[in-house]
Amino acid sequence: IDASGGTKEISPTIVQHFFTSPGNFVISSGSGDVEYLIVAGGGSGGGGTGGVVASGGGGAGGLLSSFPEGPGGPSPNSAASVPIGAGTYAVVVGAGGVGGPTSPDPNGGQDGSDSSIAFPSVLTAAGGGEGGRYNVPAGSPGGSGGGGGYISGTTNGGAGTAGQGYPGGTGVGGAEGGGGGAGGAGLNAGFDPPGTDGGTGGIGKGFADIPSDYGTPGPSGSLRYFAGGGGGGAEATMLPSVRGEGGYGGGGAGGQRNPGPTLGTSATANTGGGGGGGHNKVFPGGPTIGSGADGIVIIRYAYSS
Numbered sequence: 001i002d003a004s005g006g007t008k009e010i011s012p013t014i015v016q017h018f019f020t021s022p023g024n025f026v027i028s029s030g031s032g033d034v035e036y037l038i039v040a041g042g043g044s045g046g047g048g049t050g051g052v053v054a055s056g057g058g059g060a061g062g063l064l065s066s067f068p069e070g071p072g073g074p075s076p077n078s079a080a081s082v083p084i085g086a087g088t089y090a091v092v093v094g095a096g097g098v099g100g101p102t103s104p105d106p107n108g109g110q111d112g113s114d115s116s117i118a119f120p121s122v123l124t125a126a127g128g129g130e131g132g133r134y135n136v137p138a139g140s141p142g143g144s145g146g147g148g149g150y151i152s153g154t155t156n157g158g159a160g161t162a163g164q165g166y167p168g169g170t171g172v173g174g175a176e177g178g179g180g181g182a183g184g185a186g187l188n189a190g191f192d193p194p195g196t197d198g199g200t201g202g203i204g205k206g207f208a209d210i211p212s213d214y215g216t217p218g219p220s221g222s223l224r225y226f227a228g229g230g231g232g233g234a235e236a237t238m239l240p241s242v243r244g245e246g247g248y249g250g251g252g253a254g255g256q257r258n259p260g261p262t263l264g265t266s267a268t269a270n271t272g273g274g275g276g277g278g279h280n281k282v283f284p285g286g287p288t289i290g291s292g293a294d295g296i297v298i299i300r301y302a303y304s305s
Contacts, residue, residue: 036300057146057233058097061126145159
């Protein structure tokens with residue numbers, strides 16, 4: 001295969017094309033099997049409801065892959081390499097959901113957008129779900145689901161997409177759930193660990209043979225991780241509480257009101273991670289909600305000199 005598009009990197013055995021923005025994968029000559037990693041944009045932490053911001057972490061973007069490590073989600077579907085020849089194949093890299101005062105949503109939160117490759121059959125990873133909002137029954141569904149927001153009682157996380165990602169964690173009064181990741185569910189607020197702490201975002205998924213320019217470190221030092229969930233916000237005011245940390249794979253941390261306050265943080269660029277959930281202490285400039293990260297598309301095939 002002789003091909004162009006994205007950032008092309010050649011190793012002794014493989015060629016990889018990294019797309020961090022939309023473009024075209026163009027095979028000028030040759031044919032063969034190509035493998036792919038498609039990560040959608042992550043959801044932001046949950047926006048406000050009636051002026052109240054106390055929200056779950058954003059779900060990571062859905063993750064589809066034919067790499068040996070497989071796609072995301074529980075019991076993922078097996079995915080095979082794609083045989084293709086000369087031609088132009090459109091690549092879409094989904095944007096992360098924007099949180100806080102710059103969000104197009106007047107209440108400050110968004111789902112992530114889909115990523116895709118237009119091989120003869122279009123392969124699409126679903127954008128991550130926005131974190132749950134105050135007094136709303138559940139986090140948003142998506143590639144991975146957003147964590148549940150602040151409610152009297154408990155509120156569920158949003159559902160993930162089969163073969164792409166996991167659901168978000170549960171939110172409770174005073175603390176919010178973590179967003180789901182490609183490799184694990186978001187943790188429940190107030191239970192993991194006990195108290196009024198926000199839930200940790202779900203872990204992303206690690207892949208071998210990825211340069212350190214892409215993804216994030218994780219539990220395995222030889223892998224680079226993508227699609228980690230955002231941490232839930234910690235809204236408790238009378239008791240000390242700990243915000244939920246983002247999941248490996250770029251998830252942002254939740255906001256924390258006491259001690260602090262601290263802002264929810266945005267996900268790491270081009271990981272498809274979810275943004276951190278917010279709390280209701282208003283900072284100058286707007287709500288304390290982290291944005292989700294844009295996704296990434298990687299196309300890989302064998303190198304022949």
